[in-house]
Amino acid sequence: xxxxxxxxxxxxxxxxxxxxxxxxxxxxxxxxxxxxxxxxxxxxxxxxxxxxxxxxxxxxxxxxxxxxxxxxxxxxxxxxxxxxxxxxxxxxxxxxxxxxxxxxxxxxxxxxxxxxxxxxxxxxxxxxxxxxxxxxxxxxxxxxxxxxxxxxxxxxxxxxxxxxxxxxxxxxxxxxxxxxxxxxxxxxxxxxxxxxxxxxxxxxxxxxxxxxxxxxxxxxxxxxxxxxxxxxxxxxxxxx
Numbered sequence: 001x002x003x004x005x006x007x008x009x010x011x012x013x014x015x016x017x018x019x020x021x022x023x024x025x026x027x028x029x030x031x032x033x034x035x036x037x038x039x040x041x042x043x044x045x046x047x048x049x050x051x052x053x054x055x056x057x058x059x060x061x062x063x064x065x066x067x068x069x070x071x072x073x074x075x076x077x078x079x080x081x082x083x084x085x086x087x088x089x090x091x092x093x094x095x096x097x098x099x100x101x102x103x104x105x106x107x108x109x110x111x112x113x114x115x116x117x118x119x120x121x122x123x124x125x126x127x128x129x130x131x132x133x134x135x136x137x138x139x140x141x142x143x144x145x146x147x148x149x150x151x152x153x154x155x156x157x158x159x160x161x162x163x164x165x166x167x168x169x170x171x172x173x174x175x176x177x178x179x180x181x182x183x184x185x186x187x188x189x190x191x192x193x194x195x196x197x198x199x200x201x202x203x204x205x206x207x208x209x210x211x212x213x214x215x216x217x218x219x220x221x222x223x224x225x226x227x228x229x230x231x232x233x234x235x236x237x238x239x240x
Contacts (some may be wrong), residue, residue, distance in 0.1 A: 015053050015063075018043055024065040027102035027108035046160045062120055065109050066114055067215050069124040070111070072098055073131035080139055085183055087139055092160070092179035099164045100175065107168060110161055140203065148193045150198050156186045184220040 010018065021043045025034045040047045054060040075094040078087050099106045110125060136153045137145055145153070160182050167178055180217055194201040211217045 004160075005069040011053070011174055014045075018050060018053055019063045019067055022060050023067055023102075023105060026061070026064055027105040030104050031108050036060075054145060061108075062124075062226075064093050064105070065121060068102060068105055068109050069128050073128045074105075076107055076132045078135070078139070080141075083211045083215050083217075084139055085187070085211055085218075088136075088183045088186060089179060089216050091135075092182050095140060095160065096164065096167075096175050099168065103168050109164060110165060129154075129157055129161070132160075140207070142203070146197070146199050148197045149203065152189045152193050152200075156189055159185055180216060180219075183216045184223075185218050 018039065022034070022039050022166055025038060025042060036050055037047055039060065040050045043050070048223055054063065072095075075098055078091050080087070109121075109128075136157070137143070137149075138228070140149070142149060163182060165179065167173065167175075190200065190204050190207070194204040208217060
């Protein structure tokens, strides 16, 4: 019979272990429903030892959110190769994989959870949104976005976030369909903006030039074509 010997962890290693344990618990249940005793038990240490590393549940919660925010922001990182539609679809796949894996934790991060109104928590949320925004601009190869493009990208990032939160409440739409729909939403937002702005129109034409007919953007055009009747030229309304 062998007796297991518990390895003593260093300070930072123990802190990271506690953050990981807390994030796992927060990912499956609301942070409000997770106690310090549960975190201590899951980590295999005593309750007082948890307080040795973190002054309270809020500080541990914020540390767990920090890790979740960093991981979520990283989901928007994608090699800048190939058609934009396919790249955005892969990004949405990773984004929703995180959402599905960390449902309550994702909700807590985006809604504030026990730290609602906390300056640090709000800053983390803003960092995720900003990282997503900058990644999309990078894919578009735009360093100084015009006002309409900034509106499109930030609106789309916000739409992805709100869509994920709504989806978590019942998951009534298949995840893969929702990921594709959000890619289509990006194209639709860009197309509407292009109808009002020549610079956006040029950008959209550059994007579409690299898109295959069977790609996400090509699929959107095909779907929308079914709703557009073939009208004679004289019946097409002219913009005022």
